[in-house]
Each structure stands twice: as C-alpha cells, then as structure tokens.
Amino acid sequence: MGCFECYEFRRPKKTEEPEATAVAESTEQQPPPPVTETETTTTTEATPASVTTEPEPTESKPEVVETTTAEMSMPEIKSKDSLVHKYMTEEIWNKYKDHKTKTCGFTLKQCVICTLELDNQHCGVYAGDHDSYNDFKDLFDPIVLDYHGLKEGFAHKSDMDPSKLVGATSEDADIHSTRIRVGRNIEGFGLSPGITQTQRQDMEKLMIKAFESLEGDFAGTYYPLTGMDETTRQKLVDDHFLFMSGDPNLILSGMERDWPEGRGIFHNEAKTFLVWVNEEDQLRIISMEKGGDINGVFKRLSEGLRLIEDSIKKNGDRVFSLDPKLGYITSCPTNLGTGMRASVHIDLPGWGKEGNDKLKARCSELGLQPRGTRGESGGMTGHTYDISNKHRLGYSEVQLVQNMIDGVNKLVEEDKALKTKHGL
Ligand code: ADP
Ligand code: MG
Numbered sequence: 001m002g003c004f005e006c007y008e009f010r011r012p013k014k015t016e017e018p019e020a021t022a023v024a025e026s027t028e029q030q031p032p033p034p035v036t037e038t039e040t041t042t043t044t045e046a047t048p049a050s051v052t053t054e055p056e057p058t059e060s061k062p063e064v065v066e067t068t069t070a071e072m073s074m075p076e077i078k079s080k081d082s083l084v085h086k087y088m089t090e091e092i093w094n095k096y097k098d099h100k101t102k103t104c105g106f107t108l109k110q111c112v113i114c115t116l117e118l119d120n121q122h123c124g125v126y127a128g129d130h131d132s133y134n135d136f137k138d139l140f141d142p143i144v145l146d147y148h149g150l151k152e153g154f155a156h157k158s159d160m161d162p163s164k165l166v167g168a169t170s171e172d173a174d175i176h177s178t179r180i181r182v183g184r185n186i187e188g189f190g191l192s193p194g195i196t197q198t199q200r201q202d203m204e205k206l207m208i209k210a211f212e213s214l215e216g217d218f219a220g221t222y223y224p225l226t227g228m229d230e231t232t233r234q235k236l237v238d239d240h241f242l243f244m245s246g247d248p249n250l251i252l253s254g255m256e257r258d259w260p261e262g263r264g265i266f267h268n269e270a271k272t273f274l275v276w277v278n279e280e281d282q283l284r285i286i287s288m289e290k291g292g293d294i295n296g297v298f299k300r301l302s303e304g305l306r307l308i309e310d311s312i313k314k315n316g317d318r319v320f321s322l323d324p325k326l327g328y329i330t331s332c333p334t335n336l337g338t339g340m341r342a343s344v345h346i347d348l349p350g351w352g353k354e355g356n357d358k359l360k361a362r363c364s365e366l367g368l369q370p371r372g373t374r375g376e377s378g379g380m381t382g383h384t385y386d387i388s389n390k391h392r393l394g395y396s397e398v399q400l401v402q403n404m405i406d407g408v409n410k411l412v413e414e415d416k417a418l419k420t421k422h423g424l
Contacts, residue, residue, distance in 0.1 A: 072097065075109070075116050082124035083143045084115040092138045099136075103129035104194035108136050111193075114252050123147055123334055126253050128194025130187065130321045130329045144326065144333050148393040156327035156337045159396035162299040168292075169405055173412045174347035175292030176384065179240075180301050180401070183281035183330040183339035186312060187321045191331040192255040192280055200262035200278055206318065207277050210311035211266045218304055220268035222277075225260035240288075240375075241271060243279045255280060255331070273304045281330050281339070283308075292344060298401050327393060337393025342404050343386050345373050348411060350418025352383030359385070362414070366407035367391060387411065 074093040077085045096108040106128030109116070115124030125143060127133050133140050145152065169175060185191055186206070189199040204224075211222045223232070236242035242265050250256050266275040276284040285308065287301035312318045321329035327337035351359045356370070363370050369390040372380040387408060389400040 077112070077115055077124075078117060078119040079115040079121035079124050080119070082115045082121040083146055084112050084121070084124035084139070086146070087139060087142045088112070095138065096136050101129050101131035101135050101194070103131050103188070104190035104196060104199075106132055106190070106194040108139070110254065111136060111139070113254075114249055117252055118248070123332070125333060126193045126331050127191055127329070127333065128254075128331075129190040130185075130323070132191075132194070133323065133326060133329065133333075140333060144336060144393070147334055148337070148391070150394050154394055155325055156323075156393055157396055158322075158327060158338065159398045160298075160302040160305065161398060162295060162302055164398045165295050165298065165402055165405065167405055167409075168295055169344070170409045170412050172416075173292055173344075173408060175408075176345040176347070177240075177288060177290050178292055178294050178297045178342075178344050179286060179288035180294070180297050180340065180342040181284050181286040182301065182305065182397075183328065183335050184283040184285060184305075184308075185281055185321045185329055185331070186283075186318050188318060189282060191329070192250075192278065192282065193253045193331055195278070195282070197258050197261075200258065203282055204262045204264065204277055206312055206316045207266070207275070207283070209315040210308050211275070213311045213315070214268070214304075214307055217270070217300075218268050218273055218307060220266055220273070222264055222266040224264040226263075228260075236265065239271075241265065241267060241274055243276055243284075250280060273300060275308070280332065281335070292346075294342065294344065294401060294405060298342070298397075335392055338395070338397050338400060340392060340397055340400060341388050342401050343388035344404070344408060345384055345386055346408065346412075347384050348415045349383040349424055350415040350420075350422060351385070351411065353422040353424065354418050356380050362411070363387065363407075364390065366410060367403050368407045368411075 074088070074090050074097075077088060079085060093108070100107055110128055111125050111132055114126070115121045123143065125139065127140070144150070145154075186203060189195055189203050195203070208222055211220070214220065223236075225233075233242065237244055245256055245259055247256075263276075263278045265277065267273065270289075272287060272289045274286040274288070276286070285301065285305055287297045287304060289297060309320060312320075323329055323336075328339045330336055330339050348359070351362075359370050367390050368387055370380065371386045371388070373384050373386050387404075389404055391400060395403075
C-alpha cells in the first residue's frame with residue numbers, strides 16, 4: 001500500500017486532468033497531520049506511458065535518454081500544498097534536470113512525478129536509488145528537515161536492543177494485536193521507483209537464499225506473487241499479511257513496473273515474522289502477533305533482522321543501505337531513519353465517543369498517530385484503532401518503541417475517564 005503520511009490525510013480535489021482525477025478520487029484524504037510520509041517515482045525501464053513523455057533509458061545505456069525542449073523548463077507542480085512545491089525552485093530544477101543517477105539512471109523529474117501529476121501530495125517526492133538523496137540534495141535536504149521537524153546538523157542513530165525497553169503495555173489495555181515493521185533496502189540495487197528489472201530479479205534471488213537460511217522459529221516459506229492462486233492471495237490480504245497492487249502513488253511513481261514479477265512474501269510457520277519483497281521498499285520486515293506484547297514483538301524483529309542482514313552479507317556480500325546522516329534509506333523520505341512503524345490495534349471506546357479529531361490531536365501530542373485498522377487507506381471506523389509512532393527519523397528504534405509503550409498506556413488511562421464521561 002502507498003505511504004500513509006504522504007497523502008492519506010488529504011482530501012482529493014477535483015482536477016481538470018482525467019487521469020489525475022481518477023487517481024486522486026480513489027484515495028480518501030483529510031487535512032495533513034503535523035508529521036507525514038510519501039511515496040514516489042518513475043524509472044529507467046517501463047515507466048507507465050501515461051505519466052512520462054521521456055524516451056525510456058534502457059538498462060544497459062541509461063545515459064542515452066534525451067530531454068526534449070519542452071522539458072527543459074520547470075514543469076508545473078499540481079500539488080500546491082506539497083513540500084516539493086515549497087522547496088523546488090527554477091535554480092534547483094535547472095541544476096539537476098539533465099542529471100541521471102549512477103545506480104538506475106534516475107532523474108529529478110522521476111523523483112517528483114507524483115507531485116507533478118497529482119494534486120493531493122503532502123511530501124511529493126521519492127528517491128529512485130540511494131544516489132538520489134545525494135545527487136538531488138538541494139531538494140531532498142530541506143524536505144527531509146521540514147517533514148521530520150529536524151534541524152541542519154542532526155544525525156540519526158539506530159538502536160535495536162530490546163533489553164533497553166522499560167515496562168510494558170498495561171494489563172488494562174485492550175490490544176488485539178501488535179505489529180512492528182521496518183523498511184530496508186539493499187545497497188547497490190535501485191529503490192523500488194528506480195530499480196531495474198534485472199536488479200529486482202537479483203534482489204529476489206538473494207532473498208530466497210536468505211529465507212532458506214532461516215532456522216527454528218524463523219524458518220518458513222517464500223511465496224512469490226507470480227503464480228500465486230487467487231484464494232491464497234486473498235486469504236493473505238484478509239489476514240493482514242500481504243500487500244496489494246493498485247495504489248495510485250505506487251503505480252505513478254513506477255513501483256509497480258513488471259508487476260507481479262520479483263514480488264512476494266515470506267512468513268515463518270507461526271506467521272509472526274514476515275517479509276514483503278519488492279513493494280514500496282525492497283524489503284518490509286515485519287514482526288507481529290496477537291495481544292499486546294510489544295517488547296516480545298520488537299525482540300523478534302531485532303533478531304530476525306540480524307539474521308537477514310547476516311545472510312545477505314554471506315550469500316551476496318551485500319549490506320542494507322545505511323546513510324550516516326539519514327539512517328536506513330527508504331524510497332519515501334518520510335520513512336527514512338528507522339523505517340519503522342510500530343502499531344497496536346487497540347479498543348479505545350471512550351476516545352471513540354470523544355471523536356477522531358480529538359484522538360488525533362492527543363496522539364500527536366504524545367508522538368503517536370492513529371489510523372484505521374484496515375491499512376493506511378482503510379479509514380477509521382468503530383472504536384478499534386491502529387496507534388503507531390509518529391516519528392521515524394532522529395530517534396532510535398528503542399526510543400520510539402518506548403514512547404509507544406508509555407503513550408499507549410496514557411491513552412488507556414484517559415480512555416477509562418472518557419468511558420465514565422460518556423456513560424459507557
Ligand atoms: P504499513 O504501511 O506501516 O506497513 P499499513 O497501514 O499499510 O502499514 O498496514 C499494512 C497492513 O498491516 C494492513 O493490513 C493492516 O491492517 C496491518 N496492520 C498494521 N498494524 C497492525 C497491527 N497492530 N495488528 C494487526 N495488523 C496490523
Ligand atoms: Mg503501507
């Protein structure tokens with residue numbers, strides 16, 4: 001699914017463009033939260049013909065792409081409220097417009113295609129490869145600082161040591177399930193918007209080896225999307241395990257090129273450790289289970305991540321893309337840093353009566369974010385909420401999970417008083 005923070009909270013507006021209108025209307029959006037994410041791109045290979053007029057570079061010779069005269073000037077940005085609109089200048093455009101990144105031959109125009117074509121973007125930019133963040137830094141840097149509320153000179157530090165967590169979610173919390181996911185990408189391959197078909201195939205092969213090396217509680221099966229029967233696919237989606245195609249941002253940004261080839265899902269036997277392959281990020285690594293043991297879920301994630309990291313090193317001499325400043329590299333700048341979203345599906349009937357807007361505001365004060373339980377584009381219904389960390393960059397994983405534990409306990413305490421207030 002597309003990046004929640006990038007556009008989810010924006011209500012679509014009507015546009016003149018039939019194409020963009022269709023896309024915008026298919027997402028449910030509302031006013032932007034203080035903090036948000038995105039998704040982006042276009043590619044060196046089969047970019048959707050509807051969204052680009054550039055000749056496609058071939059994998060072997062990305063440098064042959066020519067820009068037409070019409071594209072020499074800065075194109076109109078449709079998403080007027082986007083961070084791209086805020087920070088793109090003629091100077092930046094002219095400085096970078098002819099540049100192609102080394103890993104995928106990615107261009108500035110490809111990075112910002114969603115914001116050119118759609119009017120509902122908050123962030124509006126994706127990176128096609130790790131290089132994009134450096135090569136187009138005059139655009140990416142201010143957007144990253146603005147989005148994550150950071151100041152120049154910040155540095156990101158990862159810490160996934162579960163023994164540092166203090167306390168646990170309250171016994172009184174009515175938590176159905178807990179899930180923590182991180183986005184990871186492998187250095188040397190393009191990110192989903194720019195990854196070439198060959199890179200995607202190689203990446204999947206490497207992951208198949210990594211999955212085969214998992215043992216004990218982590219041992220499981222990889223299910224490629226290619227050839228998956230419809231009943232299996234639908235069941236995996238219904239059980240909240242599998243991603244789907246069709247997200248307008250992902251399509252427009254080039255992330256669904258060659259679908260479903262190279263995509264798949266791995267899960268262990270207990271379905272508590274899952275890995276999505278080649279969706280919005282090359283890897284979404286997920287630990288989840290019923291109940292509210294967030295400490296246990298974090299511990300499993302931390303161990304599983306290390307096993308995968310060790311395997312890609314051993315089997316392919318590869319490492320996760322990790323930037324000294326930006327932390328773990330992800331295709332959407334809103335996920336940079338930890339790439340982590342830790343969530344609980346929790347009943348908050350008192351807050352349900354109080355109203356979603358008040359809950360959103362309270363969550364924001366606590367460094368949390370509420371959404372509906374059917375994924376980012378599902379909307380909020382009933383009084384079961386998905387509560388997760390609002391921040392990704394500038395805080396360690398331990399800090400963010402600790403904040404989840406403390407914040408969720410606070411919401412549960414407040415919910416008791418609200419239940420009394422509303423006579424529940
Ligand atoms: P993300 O993009 O962070 O992975 P989404 O909101 O797109 O998250 O959700 C992806 C899937 O994970 C959806 O099917 C959603 O219902 C499921 N999910 C998220 N959090 C939980 C949770 N705590 N328990 C069970 N399922 C969850
Ligand atoms: Mg998602």
